[in-house]
Amino acid sequence: MGTETDFLLAIEDLTVSFDGFKAVDSLNLYIDKNELRVVIGPNGAGKTTLLDLICGKTKASSGSIKFKNTELTKLSEHAIVRTGVGRKFQTPSIYETLTVYENLEVSYPEGRGVFGSLFFKADEKVKETVLRIAEEIQLLDELDTEAAVLSHGQKQWLEIGMLLMQDPELLMLDEPVAGMSAKERDETAELLNRICKNRSVIVIEHDMEFVKKIAHKVTVLHQGKILAEGAMDKVQSDEKVVEVYLGH
Numbered sequence: 001m002g003t004e005t006d007f008l009l010a011i012e013d014l015t016v017s018f019d020g021f022k023a024v025d026s027l028n029l030y031i032d033k034n035e036l037r038v039v040i041g042p043n044g045a046g047k048t049t050l051l052d053l054i055c056g057k058t059k060a061s062s063g064s065i066k067f068k069n070t071e072l073t074k075l076s077e078h079a080i081v082r083t084g085v086g087r088k089f090q091t092p093s094i095y096e097t098l099t100v101y102e103n104l105e106v107s108y109p110e111g112r113g114v115f116g117s118l119f120f121k122a123d124e125k126v127k128e129t130v131l132r133i134a135e136e137i138q139l140l141d142e143l144d145t146e147a148a149v150l151s152h153g154q155k156q157w158l159e160i161g162m163l164l165m166q167d168p169e170l171l172m173l174d175e176p177v178a179g180m181s182a183k184e185r186d187e188t189a190e191l192l193n194r195i196c197k198n199r200s201v202i203v204i205e206h207d208m209e210f211v212k213k214i215a216h217k218v219t220v221l222h223q224g225k226i227l228a229e230g231a232m233d234k235v236q237s238d239e240k241v242v243e244v245y246l247g248h
């Protein structure tokens with residue numbers, strides 16, 4: 001039994017040990033609805049492990065992760081996806097030989113059966129969704145393009161689009177602008193600012209110029225614990241943060 005929370009995501013006392021080493025250590029983290037949170041911190045701080053814990057890829061040693069008041073630590077990865085959590089990994093997992101349209105289409109969640117015999121309606125709904133998402137990720141002009149020939153940035157956007165097809169209420173992105181050009185970074189910032197209008201987003205990122213453009217709040221992790229948290233300018237001028245991370 002726990003108390004009900006208004007936070008979309010409420011993480012309390014979360015710990016994971018690998019052979020006695022605590023990669024995440026008694027962590028408390030609260031994410032609002034429609035919040036875009038950026039998690040920063042030095043290498044090995046536990047950032048990726050935190051996302052692994054939320055999406056169920058890694059099991060917690062102790063503590064609680066409540067998403068819409070549902071306890072996630074007891075659920076399988078698939079069950080967690082079905083509650084509305086989407087995760088993008090650093091390496092894209094798009095289908096290179098399929099077109100942009102097809103990549104989005106195959107990402108439409110299962111359960112088209114709910115339309116019963118109205119297959120035509122179901123197909124229309126899928127098409128409508130594909131077009132809406134393609135526009136959001138700025139690939140409307142590339143619908144028939146084979147994914148293999150897209151630019152690096154476009155591939156990353158396509159993968160974000162594939163996640164958006166499932167309409168997750170929480171989207172988690174691990175270093176989304178790594179390897180992108182300056183222009184692609186700007187466009188990705190705009191994309192994320194649009195996306196978080198109707199969902200929450202957690203981004204792990206090292207590029208501080210990019211972080212400034214997107215973060216509502218920043219959480220600084222260090223040795224599995226929160227070193228600082230708050231608005232970007234406050235965190236940036238925090239002496240502890242400068243010492244362990246930004247000063248390097």
Ligand SMILES: Nc1ncnc2c1ncn2[C@@H]1O[C@H](COP(=O)(O)OP(=O)(O)OP(=O)(O)O)[C@@H](O)[C@H]1O
Pocket residue numbers: 018023041042043044045046047048049050
């Ligand atoms: N499955 C695992 N088994 C053992 N140790 C692990 C495992 N996963 C992560 N770790 C360790 O936990 C620590 C935190 O790793 P994590 O990848 O979460 O850091 P990070 O903040 O994402 O770093 P980076 O910025 O380099 O990606 C590291 O010391 C790592 O070696």
